[in-house]
Amino acid sequence: MTDLLNSPGDQAFREEIREYVAGELHPDTRARVSRGAPLTREDFSRWQKSLHAKGWVAPAWPKEHGGPGWTARQRIIADEEMFRLHTPPLPGFGLKMIGPILIQFGALEQQQRFLPRILSGEDWWCQGFSESGAGSDLASLKTRAVRTDGGWLVSGSKTWTTYAQYANWIFCLVRTDPDVKKQEGISMMLIDMSLPGVSRRPIRLIDGTEEVNEIFLDQVYVPDDLVVGEINKGWTYAKALLEHERFGIGGIGRSKQLLARVREAADASGRAGEPEIANALDTLEIDIMAIEATTLRLLAAVEAGVKIGAETSLLKVRGTEIQQALTEVMLDIAGPAALAARDSAGVQEPFENAVYQFLNWRKLSIYGGSNEIQRSILATQVLGLK
Amino acid sequence: MTDLLNSPGDQAFREEIREYVAGELHPDTRARVSRGAPLTREDFSRWQKSLHAKGWVAPAWPKEHGGPGWTARQRIIADEEMFRLHTPPLPGFGLKMIGPILIQFGALEQQQRFLPRILSGEDWWCQGFSESGAGSDLASLKTRAVRTDGGWLVSGSKTWTTYAQYANWIFCLVRTDPDVKKQEGISMMLIDMSLPGVSRRPIRLIDGTEEVNEIFLDQVYVPDDLVVGEINKGWTYAKALLEHERFGIGGIGRSKQLLARVREAADASGRAGEPEIANALDTLEIDIMAIEATTLRLLAAVEAGVKIGAETSLLKVRGTEIQQALTEVMLDIAGPAALAARDSAGVQEPFENAVYQFLNWRKLSIYGGSNEIQRSILATQVLGLK
Amino acid sequence: MIDFKLPDEETLLLKATAERFIADHYELALRNEMLTASAGQLPAHWGEMAELGWLAAPVSEEAGGLGLTPRQVVPFMSVLGAGLVLEPIGPVVMHCAPTLARALPSDKAAAALAPVLAGESIELIAAGPANAPIRATREGDDLVLTGSVPLLIGGAQAAAFWVVAECEGAPLLVRVPAGEASVEAYRVVDGQSAARVSFKGVRRAAPEAIAGCEEALAYGNDLAMVGKLAELAGLIDRLYRETLEYMKLREQFGRPIGRFQVIQHRMADMFIKREEAQSMVFLAAEAMASDDTAFRSKLVCAAQVKIYDNARAVLRDAVQLHGGMGVTDELPVGHMVKRLLLLTRLDGGRMAGLRRFRAAA
């Protein structure tokens, strides 16, 4: 689809990215990404190495911590090009979550110890926020840390922990004071997953993959130097996280790549000209433009010093609605051609992952603050309805 | 569209109706109804006379009070045929509201005094429930009745009073006890609109018509024999009203007539074959079938002794959604041809009332319990979510 | 004539046996076990289904069946669909058997159907896609069949196929033993066994072919659709009920989430969609009794469009309202969703239904 950012400078920057990616991206990885197939750990780590070598692995980090020093506009372009070129989207638990938290709130020793290993991929982080009893009501979490000599003993369980099977570290929200208002007794801790007391149960998802897990913590010892910032301030840090890279939550690059893939499938199956298909795809292309234009407009306002807060929730809502709609149009195009089980003798290209992507991406409107939560945030924090 | 009720008996009944209507309906009235134009008082009263002469004016009334003794199935067919033949839908304030209330709860003298005049059209009733401060929260009404010798003095105001300009009687909900729970201090009274203290202000609607009014009551005297049923039981009677003719609230006959009109317009303008128009109209035809089938299914359950309660709210929700969607498709078909002001030199047939009907019918999802209220009723009373 | 009388005793009995069957055999863990079998293996409970008389349900008594009406079979099929059965009950009971019972004179039908209704031989209607029908050409006294069916539920388990073949502009129905076709077995997304079935110059004696079967094929296709819609209506109903239950149990922010107004309205909409689906599947079943084939087809297509639409919407909301649990394989909701996806996409979907609706005068 049309590039909105197409000044000569933009074009040169795109060219630079294309050139590097062309020389680095492994063809197997490229093929899996382009077909919407599940990715392997190798796909991610190989690609992280390439990006790290070039200094591009953490687009939004400050330069002094290893970021590339790109402008917001460049970050948008880079995201778009990376998706367009079918590079694998690196999991954000280290690069977009705990990394930025440590940069903002971590102790100097924590930064020095962990940040380089996040950039290099040496450490793989996972996130221990959700609990099975809490869901959208994150602050009612029950995992408890009890004071012990020089540290804490943590017990409880976490769930929806994506890629925990690959991770060696987990950052957790735990309750350190049960006697105060629920948001005020929470701390953030860094836990080595090889410690005794840490165990894992994979959760089989609706699409047949096992990318998420339950994590059990049984009297796991966390020394004081692995607590992030101050005790009982964990909720503040978690909230700050939601604001980090908040302009990226529209997933514009991802949506554009998916749109391109659906258009290719429509062409390949000879159905691109059917009015219902054509209208749906054109409308979704325009929907993507609208959130891209909104992202750019909000960014311009921020750069001009206007304070933008929870408005970005709209990017999450619309972005995920668009992506889910695209996976559904893909199924409309496929018809029965998408119905064979993955990897079975019945699969038909280019629809071999269509059902599974449709199923897997139902999560987009659930995790990271469900779309219902996002609408409530907009209504109360932006519109002042309370 | 397809008649679902088409047994030989059904067909004979349809024929009987067609024959009578053909001989009675005034061509001017027919023309106005068929074009969606506003109707005059004369249109209504002339047609009421015809129906009354035949004994068909109150399909749902018991035979002993003047109803035709039709089955539920016949009432559905009659409604459908009447709409199809472009008869004017008679306002229901007498025939479908206060009439049935008096039959169920009124004193014998009230029945003898008022029912025949409702059937004949000699009395024109309007409804005094809504107040400008109350809206959907009907029970918080403020019009007060104060006890006086042999009756009550009523003061306050009512709004959204449809066709009050034609009416000589109004039935009102008024507060007779301000000191109890709000639903428990309300009574229903019958008020002669020619009395001193009753005055009226027309409200100009968005479509330019003045079919609704504000009614002001200033110390209006209501003798005890014009109170319906018991004092302070008005809320119960009003609620019973909502259950009367509840299977008619889907407005199936009305929707079918409108669909036919929109299809004719699509044909006339040569746009019936455009996929977007054709898909929208076929989908709406199926939507109408679905609420018709649901109406029949619920009716069959009632006849078999199953208790059906607030489920019928779904007919109101879907029926009004369909009717509003149809007025919008009409505008899509019309394009600029619908934009001239009513009765101006620019009007183009068959779209001369399209914008006004679209605007006027926005009310369908607001009045009689807004669709938001209906969904809450379903959720709490049928689904048990509370 | 359309009439919405409440279900009679036979209907309720049949439905009750289906409920018992599901309770006995289709607990989620047992079902997951069945999924590990190879796609070509015979269906686990076929014999029991035959014994229960199910395979004969909507076949006329003259042809050896029970002579139940479509209307009587709908609640039964709804239970099996919502119960996620893996046996090819729809393709055999709602499609193949009733089609043959109409296409053949009753004595011949009874003979042909006997092993099918007894559960000894799984036989299926095999028709190519609309844009690539199977062709029959005459060579001497033989017919030569060429073409394929990319996705046939139960195809890997069938003993014979009744091929719908186009010959000189008209359809023929030709029985081909499975051994003479090329059958590539695989599972579909909801775990059912299926196959790509190809006919590469299969030869049959011409007199064996059944001609003049258009009406029977049309009736069978409509009935098969009613069966599928019954399954979907059952799935919609169960998704609605399980989601409602979850909304009452699951607590967030200190109260059951079903107390939040947004959830209440979403559930009200799901209830409406469930009611509409129930109404439309009965309407379609009633229409099957009509002699007016255009009327029948119009109502079946209307039900198809409405139920497909409602199924998709209910799928989205059932998963969303279940939150994280909705995207796992650990609750029935995830499995129901996959079957629902399959059933709404085995044919041309809502658009194909809408076009046929338009065409039925």
Added chain:
Amino acid sequence: MIDFKLPDEETLLLKATAERFIADHYELALRNEMLTASAGQLPAHWGEMAELGWLAAPVSEEAGGLGLTPRQVVPFMSVLGAGLVLEPIGPVVMHCAPTLARALPSDKAAAALAPVLAGESIELIAAGPANAPIRATREGDDLVLTGSVPLLIGGAQAAAFWVVAECEGAPLLVRVPAGEASVEAYRVVDGQSAARVSFKGVRRAAPEAIAGCEEALAYGNDLAMVGKLAELAGLIDRLYRETLEYMKLREQFGRPIGRFQVIQHRMADMFIKREEAQSMVFLAAEAMASDDTAFRSKLVCAAQVKIYDNARAVLRDAVQLHGGMGVTDELPVGHMVKRLLLLTRLDGGRMAGLRRFRAAA
């Protein structure tokens, strides 16, 4: 190049004068008074608009205008649209004047536009519907114009029409004084004055016609669309703000209705639609600066589709959430709704926009 810088000082100044103008002249009661005038009467405040320099805003300086960019004019047009002005400001300022400024060499443009920009002569582009264009045929040295424009906003108030006529496969632009056309005045639903304008064999000297004006016409059409989208974005914004205000004030069941979760989410959606509309109108205005006409047209059409869709949705919810008050003529919401209806339906609507979007490579 697309850039979303915040509005500059000129933009804000122009917008502020528009706000003052609306506050002074367009209080609802004053506006209702204006509606009682006959449709052919000259617009009430045209002279003042000219004095404020508005008529010259987006015309190049060489052609006698202020040379403001589309981007600078958008907020101004939004204020006038939301303010429900009855003067034909869009057709003159955003369509006719900038089209002429491009179609004519700048000295001629300056001469032709002088009376228009001074407010002395209301002149409009008059193009027939796509399927019934106005035709020009040559007769000797004359052109003979035949055809009509069924709905031309401001048509009853114009002193001259710049007719877009098809002649031998290419468009010509021909000025026709209003006296030579047949003008049937009427009001449209939102109260604006309009006319059916017909040309029944109108004769003009051939050399007067402007040929080679395709590019200017395309630019003018796109700019007129941007003007209309600016009005719509303004209307959406004001409907959103008034509805939000009402949700905070109006009480039901003992609390402001804005505290009900269902209302909150509906308002969140209205906010999203308003933000998208703001973004898209700026995107379209920015695209007007591009030399790549396909790019420009694609973005303008995208904005059209999105803003039309959002306008319709906002209309529905703004009325619904206002309840009974939403369907009266007593609050601004009812009047805004009618203007919004008009603006989204003057052309082929979303479908026409989508088709042009598709066609723009």
